[in-house]
Amino acid sequence: xxxxxxxxxxxxxxxxxxxxxxxxxxxxxxxxxxxxxxxxxxxxxxxxxxxxxxxxxxxxxxxxxxxxxxxxxxxxxxxxxxxxxxxxxxxxxxxxxxxxxxxxxxxxxxxxxxxxxxxxxxxxxxxxxxxxxxxxxxxxxxxxxxxxxxxxxxxxxxxxxxxxxxxxxxxxxxxxxxxxxxxxxxxxxxxxxxxxxxxxxxxxxxxxxxxxxxxxxxxxxxxxxxxxxxxxxxxxxxxxxxxxxxxxxxxxxxxxxxxxxxxxxxxxxxxxxxxxxxxxxxxxxxxxxxxxxxxxxxxxxxxxxxxxxxxxxxx
Numbered sequence: 635x636x637x638x639x640x641x642x643x644x645x646x647x648x649x650x651x652x653x654x655x656x657x658x659x660x661x662x663x664x665x666x667x668x669x670x671x672x673x674x675x676x677x678x679x680x681x682x683x684x685x686x687x688x689x690x691x692x693x694x695x696x697x698x699x700x701x702x703x704x705x706x707x708x709x710x711x712x713x714x715x716x717x718x719x720x721x722x723x724x725x726x727x728x729x730x731x732x733x734x735x736x737x738x739x740x741x742x743x744x745x746x747x748x749x750x751x752x753x754x755x756x757x758x759x760x761x762x763x764x765x766x767x768x769x770x771x772x773x774x775x776x777x778x779x780x781x782x783x784x785x786x787x788x789x790x791x792x793x794x795x796x797x798x799x800x801x802x803x804x805x806x807x808x809x810x811x812x813x814x815x816x817x818x819x820x821x822x823x824x825x826x827x828x829x830x831x832x833x834x835x836x837x838x839x840x841x842x843x844x845x846x847x848x849x850x851x852x853x854x855x856x857x858x859x860x861x862x863x864x865x866x867x868x869x870x871x872x873x874x875x876x877x878x879x880x881x882x883x884x885x886x887x888x889x890x891x892x893x894x895x896x897x898x899x900x901x902x903x904x905x906x907x908x909x910x911x912x913x914x915x916x917x918x919x920x921x922x923x924x925x926x927x928x929x930x931x932x933x934x935x936x937x938x939x940x941x942x943x944x945x946x947x948x949x
Contacts, residue, residue, distance in 0.1 A: 681721050685718075686719065694716045719742065730742060730746070736765060768780065769781050777793045777837075778794045778795065792840075794840055800850065807853060811857040812861075819865070819903075820894065823889065833850075839914055841913060847909050848909050851908050877889055889904070
C-alpha cells in the first residue's frame with residue numbers, strides 16, 4: 635500500500651510538463667487498471683455468486699424448467715422466468731448480456747447500481763449506461779458487437795469497427811499530413827506505419843473490416859500524395875511515376891520511398907496497407923500459462939472422463 639500511495643502522489647508528465655497529482659490517477663496509466671481490479675473485485679464476486687456460478691446456473695435451469703413443465707409449485711406461486719446473464723469487465727468498463735426481458739435487464743441494472751453505491755461507495759455513470767437489444771448492437775472497448783443474420787439463414791454475433799472510430803482515426807491521419815513539412819518523407823511514412831499497424835492490431839479480430847480498411851488506405855494514400863507534392867513542389871502524377879510502385883510481385887502499388895531520415899541516416903520505407911490484413915482467430919490463453927492461476931490438479935481441457943481430458947491436454 636505504501637508503494638501504491640507513492641505512485642499516486644508522484645504526479646505525471648503531460649506534453650513535456652510535470653503535473654502534480656491532485657486526486658486520482660491519470661487515465662490510461664498503468665496503475666488505473668490495477669486499482670480498478672482491486673476496487674471492483676467484490677463486484678465481480680457478487681455477480682459470480684448471483685448469476686454466473688455453477689450453483690446459480692443450476693438453480694436458474696431448475697426454476698425455468700419447472701415453469702415450462704408446469705409443476706404445481708411454479709403454477710401455485712406464479713413463478714416468473716429467471717434471466718441468464720453473461721458478464722465481461724476490463725478495468726472500469728463492463729457489459730452485462732441479459733437473456734430475458736427488458737424489465738429484467740432494467741432490474742439488474744438497478745441491482746448493480748445499488749451494489750456499487752452501497753457496498754463499494756462508487757457512483758455508476760447513468761449517462762453512459764444504455765440498455766439495447768443485441769440486434770441493434772452496442773459499443774464495448776471500441777468494438778461494435780451486434781447480432782446479424784448469416785448467409786446460411788441463422789443468427790450469429792459479430793464484432794465490427796464503429797463508424798465514428800474509423801472517421802476519427804482518418805481525421806487524425808489527415809491532421810498529421812496537413813502540416814509537418816519539415817519532417818523527412820522517411821520519418822513521416824514511419825510514423826504513419828506505426829499508427830496503421832497499431833490500429834490494425836487493435837481490430838485484428840473483428841468481422842467485415844475490408845470496407846473500413848479500404849477507406850483508411852485511400853485516405854492515407856492520397857493525403858500522403860498531397861503532402862509529398864506540397865513538400866517537394868511537384869505534381870502528384872510526377873511523384874507517382876517515381877515513388878508509387880509495387881513492393882513485391884502481385885502486391886498493389888503503394889508509396890515506396892528512399893532517402894534520409896531527420897538524423898541523416900539513409901533508409902527506405904513502404905507505406906503500410908491495411909487491405910489484405912485478414913481476420914485473426916482469438917485463442918484463449920491457457921490458465922496453466924499464468925503462474926498465478928496455475929493449479930496442479932486442473933486439466934487443460936475438461937471432460938466427463940479424466941483420461942480423455944488428460945489425453946487432449948497432452949496434444
